[in-house]
Amino acid sequence: MKRQRTDTFNGNDNKRFLPMIESFSKAQFEDLPNEIIYDIFDYLDFYHVYQSFYNLNTRFHSYFLDSNVPRKINLFLMSKTTFNRYNEDIILSNRQQIHTLRISNYFMFEKKSFSFSYQTSLRTLIIENIKSADVKVILRQLTSLLNLTSLSISTLNTIENINSFYEQIFCLPTLKYLKLLVGRKYPKVISPITINKHTSIEYLIFDHGIDLNELIALLSHTPCLRHLSAMLWHRTNFELKSPCNIMTDLTYMSLELCSSIPLDDLQRFFINHCPFVEILHISANEEYINATEWKQLMSSSLLNLRIFNIQFLVYFTTEPPYEEDIEQKMKLFNSLFWTERQWLFEYEVSMTIDNFKIIIYSTKSFGRTKYKICDESHGIIDINHLKSVDHIKIASKKAINQYMYDFPHATKLTLGHTLSITSSAMIINEIIGILRLKQIEVLAIEYAYLCPVIMCKLLDFMPNIHTLTFHSMSFKENNTLSIEQNDIFQSISKRNVIKNVTFEGDCALYKLKLILELFPRLQCIRLDSKLEHIQSILEYLSDKNHLILVCFLYASRCCISRINKLIKAGSLSYNFKTAYDDRNRIVYVWW
Secondary structure: OOOOOOOOOOOOOOOOOHHHHHOOOOOOHHHOOHHHHHHHHOOOOHHHHHHHHOOOOHHHHHHHHHOOOOEEEEEOOOOHHHHHHHHHHHHHHHHHHEEEEEEOOHHHOOHHHOOHHHOOOOOEEEEEEEOHHHHHHHHHHHOOOOOOOEEEEEEEEEEOOHHHHHHHHHOOOOOOEEEEEEEEOOOOOOOOOOOOOOOOOOEEEEEEEEEHHHHHHHHOOOOOOOEEEEEEEOOOOOOOOOOOOOOOOOOEEEEEEOOOOOHHHHHHHHHHHOOOOOEEEEEEEHHHOOHHHHHHHHHHHOOOOOEEEEEEEEEEOOOOOHHHHHHHHHHHHHOHHHHOOOOOEEEEEEEOOOOEEEEEEEOOOOOOOEEEEOOEEEOOOOHHHHHHOOEEEEOOHHHHHOOOOOOOOOOEEEEOOOOOOOOHHHHHHHHOOOOOHHHOOEEEEOOOOOOHHHHHHHHHOOOOOOEEEEOOOOOOHHHHHHHHOOHHHHHHHHHOOOOEEEEEEEOOHHHHHHHHHHOOOOOEEEEEOOHHHHHHHHHHHOOOOOOOEEEEOOOOHHHHHHHHHHHHOOOOOOOOEEEEEOOOOEEEEEO
8 A cells, every 4th residue: 555645754663764864963864965865865766666665755755757857777576466557657757767777587567568669768777587489579678778788688598590689789870788688599500690781789798698700700790899707618610711700899708618629629719819918717627727838828819818717516435546637737837937926726526416526726816706615625715805705605504614714794504515504503603703783795505404493583683684495304294383383483473674585495385384384474485396286385375475486497398388277277276387498497376
């Protein structure tokens, strides 16, 4: 229900406002000039500003209707009713002021909800989880937007004609930044791009696999390119065609090598197309741990290289002496060639569920945001780079005890599967010295025998978590009532603000009921469930008004076919709608 608009301001409880408000010791918030209020609003998502102030009083209401301030609209997960109200009040009446638009789950919206042709001031557009059939229509609308400089698209399913897709994008007249994550098929023969014009793109990011020959064909249409990030697949034989298109402005490159691309092919690629690269990031497997070949490539092909970051992942099923072989290879990365450039590397050994893993990486990783604390780490830690770390993974209690540094800006925490979580106090006492627990917003627990009460005790120390992932809940169905009556369970149920939960274990109905009892503000749940349980799960969830989206993980097309048949037969509510993510094998259900 909407609040009634008044002409008085009764204060605001949002904690993000408090430091600014307190600095005006005798002033009330409404006494502040518009310029300062607008600056405060810039720190918030625009929807939250709308939700808090739209119906508060006449002055703030006019801000949404009459202001020429550029709008940044983020359409995250919201109900149909909420979107319709927001669309009517804000989006339609502010088309000319919208500079940035992000649509997180495009598949949930009706096609008629958006007409991009009228948003002539749009500069940045981010569309996530869109059905490939809808992409072509949208790209056609975007050609008339002369201010659009940034475009990001991720699709749920395969784009059948990838060349036609590229051609449509390259026809966008003012595009500078392009990021793509699309489902696609890999043809045996790469068809040539047939457009006769060059694109203005300067930043190009492929988060899906792309063949090296295909990449070269695309680069011939991007003469202004400065930044390239790509996931390279080796699907066809590398062909060096003349004349070669040399990218004179391309100085930044990040490559994820997903298959066996010979270093000789990479060297020819750099020499003939990208010789001026200054910053190079490489992510690859053990085949590329060859200091001699990398040294040769850099000495002959990348003479301008200033920063070289690597990450090599090695999996093996036996304990050392395999590690000794890695140590011998790593010694070659410690020669004068590497040290005089301050390209220093270390490696760490950890254990996964099925095997051992070695990660080799640069100690001075540029803009590093993730860090893993494990039992064995070989190398020197650069403390300065820990300040940029946002995500911490802790592998074991022993690793925490040996660790002496802290991460002042970390907001994401993963507790590894080998970290036995049988006592919350034991874990908290160890990690409280390296993390500010009240800053943690995203938590993942990989431990396989997690007790719900222990999980509640952990959550008690991290009150600002909004996204939680866990792999198991170890309890029997006949213990459900005693767990729900536990004091800490009831306390966390009342206080937590968790809206997104991923449960990766087999989710029987009694476990789902406990999850919803513990997290009553849940909007999205991702779970793994047997096919025979899906109908009872959806029947139970159908009257949960706060829940917006259910995602079934690791699901085949048989799963979505079964759900659609149940809806058609009337066994499930006709209000249910479904979509299937081919890339990640996820069934989405919403209502």
